[in-house]
Amino acid sequence: MSQTSGCSGNCSSCSSASSCSQKPQHEKTNEFSNVKKVIGVVSGKGGVGKSFITGSLAVLMRRKGYEVGILDADITGPSIPKMFGINKRAEGSDIGIMPALSDGGIKIMSVNLLLESADTPVIWRGPVIAGAVKQFWTDVVWGDTDYMFVDMPPGTGDVPITVFQSLPLDGIVIVTSPQELVSMIVKKAYNMAKSMNIPVLGIVENMSYVECPDCGKKLKIFGESKTEDVCKELGVEFLGAVPINTDNAALADEGEFEHFKTDYLDKAANIIE
Numbered sequence: 001m002s003q004t005s006g007c008s009g010n011c012s013s014c015s016s017a018s019s020c021s022q023k024p025q026h027e028k029t030n031e032f033s034n035v036k037k038v039i040g041v042v043s044g045k046g047g048v049g050k051s052f053i054t055g056s057l058a059v060l061m062r063r064k065g066y067e068v069g070i071l072d073a074d075i076t077g078p079s080i081p082k083m084f085g086i087n088k089r090a091e092g093s094d095i096g097i098m099p100a101l102s103d104g105g106i107k108i109m110s111v112n113l114l115l116e117s118a119d120t121p122v123i124w125r126g127p128v129i130a131g132a133v134k135q136f137w138t139d140v141v142w143g144d145t146d147y148m149f150v151d152m153p154p155g156t157g158d159v160p161i162t163v164f165q166s167l168p169l170d171g172i173v174i175v176t177s178p179q180e181l182v183s184m185i186v187k188k189a190y191n192m193a194k195s196m197n198i199p200v201l202g203i204v205e206n207m208s209y210v211e212c213p214d215c216g217k218k219l220k221i222f223g224e225s226k227t228e229d230v231c232k233e234l235g236v237e238f239l240g241a242v243p244i245n246t247d248n249a250a251l252a253d254e255g256e257f258e259h260f261k262t263d264y265l266d267k268a269a270n271i272i273e
Contacts, residue, residue, distance in 0.1 A: 044185030066146040072110035085255025126158035202237030239268035
């Protein structure tokens with residue numbers, strides 16, 4: 001990559017990275033990895049269930065018969081291994097780091113698989129975290145993988161910038177919740193992706209409602225949704241409204257997430273496919 005005067009080449013720590021006109025080369029995987037399609041799952045704020053949606057999409061694509069991987073880029077708040085019941089540490093070999101394999105055959109790499117204990121905090125500065133994410137892409141032996149889902153931390157900081165500029169993303173899915181305030185946050189994530197020439201596949205609304213188990217009425221505890229209006233304004237697909245479901249939450253807590261039942265994200269899976 002040719003660099004302009006004053007450019008260090010370190011995009012993860014550059015305040016102008018999201019608007020930079022320079023196009024850095026994507027990082028290459030190792031020679032034992034063949035990842036065909038990479039999908040980022042992002043959110044403008046925390047607490048909207050981004051990891052839940054990442055896991056759901058991965059399971060749906062695996063059920064379609066594809067080879068699927070999850071790169072857990074949420075270094076300081078990793079939750080993917082617990083959702084899939086993975087407790088053992090990742091193993092290394094002469095050819096690289098081997099991802100953990102879920103019971104259903106989903107390949108998973110997360111910082112929690114490298115720590116002594118799952119509750120050990122990761123107290124790292126931004127550039128170190130961004131470097132770890134790059135290594136999950138370059139040093140992990142992903143093998144033949146049809147779909148790689150990257151579970152990103154919320155916001156528009158170091159790690160999202162690193163993923164957007166270092167990984168060959170085929171598109172992103174934005175996760176949000178129904179509150180009107182969130183429309184502003186969604187637009188931040190959307191504008192960041194567009195400024196870095198990353199396709200936005202659509203928006204998923206999580207925690208849309210609770211369905212009464214007795215009468216089936218949908219209770220919108222966060223108020224009326226504005227997400228479809230935002231999708232129309234931005235010209236992107238509305239990929240689905242996912243309700244709060246205590247059964248699926250329990251499966252995630254128990255490490256049995258591959259048994260979750262839902263058809264709320266079928267449209268998202270079809271668009272990704």
